[in-house]
Amino acid sequence: GQQLNQSPQSMFIQEGEDVSMNCTSSSIFNTWLWYKQDPGEGPVLLIALYKAGELTSNGRLTAQFGITRKDSFLNISASIPSDVGIYFCAVTNTGTASKLTFGTGTRLQVTL
Amino acid sequence: SQTIHQWPATLVQPVGSPLSLECTVEGTSNPNLYWYRQAAGRGLQLLFYSVGIGQISSEVPQNLSASRPQDRQFILSSKKLLLSDSGFYLCAWISGRRTGELFFGEGSRLTVL
Numbered sequence: 420g421q422q423l424n425q426s427p428q429s430m431f432i433q434e435g436e437d438v439s440m441n442c443t444s445s446s447i448f449n450t451w452l453w454y455k456q457d458p459g460e461g462p463v464l465l466i467a468l469y470k471a472g473e474l475t476s477n478g479r480l481t482a483q484f485g486i487t488r489k490d491s492f493l494n495i496s497a498s499i500p501s502d503v504g505i506y507f508c509a510v511t512n513t514g515t516a517s518k519l520t521f522g523t524g525t526r527l528q529v530t531l
Numbered sequence: 532s533q534t535i536h537q538w539p540a541t542l543v544q545p546v547g548s549p550l551s552l553e554c555t556v557e558g559t560s561n562p563n564l565y566w567y568r569q570a571a572g573r574g575l576q577l578l579f580y581s582v583g584i585g586q587i588s589s590e591v592p593q594n595l596s597a598s599r600p601q602d603r604q605f606i607l608s609s610k611k612l613l614l615s616d617s618g619f620y621l622c623a624w625i626s627g628r629r630t631g632e633l634f635f636g637e638g639s640r641l642t643v644l
Contacts, residue, residue, distance in 0.1 A: 423574075450631045452631050452632070459638070459640075460637060460638065461621050461623070461635030461636055461637055461638050462575070462621075462635050463635070464632055464633070464634070467631060467632055507574060507575065509631065510631075511631045517563060517625050517631050517632075517633065518565075518577055518580060518590070519575075519577065519631055519633060520577075521567075521574045521575040521576075522574055523573070523574045524573075524574055
């Protein structure tokens with residue numbers, strides 16, 4: 420099946436630092452999404468990308484859909500304690516009943 | 532507004548016992564519904580999805596089954612649980628507005644002993 424590789428697997432940063440994580444695939448997808456999962460809860464959608472090369476922001480979060488349609492990155496600026504959690508990338512193609520394939524996740528820890 | 536609920540939130544079951552996890556969606560009609568499983572420290576694996584009442588598609592061969600008896604109800608079941616069925620089960624839905632924008636429930640944590 421499809422495999423998404425996320426890196427890094429985990430990050431320990433100090434409050435106020437910027438964060439960058441990425442996601443790569445061996446196949447082309449026309450929709451890339453980033454989700455965040457807080458401990459013991461379901462993932463919540465952060466950003467959705469539908470166009471190759473697209474750069475989209477949501478507050479302190481910025482994500483880009485790679486021009487090759489095989490990768491994406493997520494940046495978080497000026498991290499705060501509530502940014503702690505697991506960040507997942509996910510991909511799908513239109514016409515596939517929105518069946519998402521999820522990456523392995525990046526676990527983010529923020530220290531004061 | 533649309534909401535999604537799962538229950539029970541946590542469950543501890545012995546090997547060989549049956550399972551029933553329920554998921555209901557409110558505030559929408561004819562949603563696509565999904566069951567995902569998350570093993571400890573791992574990503575999410577799609578188990579089943581449904582585009583309508585009685586329509587179930589299975590993504591991976593396994594010890595589980597799914598049913599959709601009503602438009603906004605999705606049930607995950609097993610006749611005999613295995614140790615490997617332990618995990619965090621997530622129900623999700625999409626209204627069809629934008630591809631991939633799934634909304635997840637709170638999750639059901641299953642421990643099989």
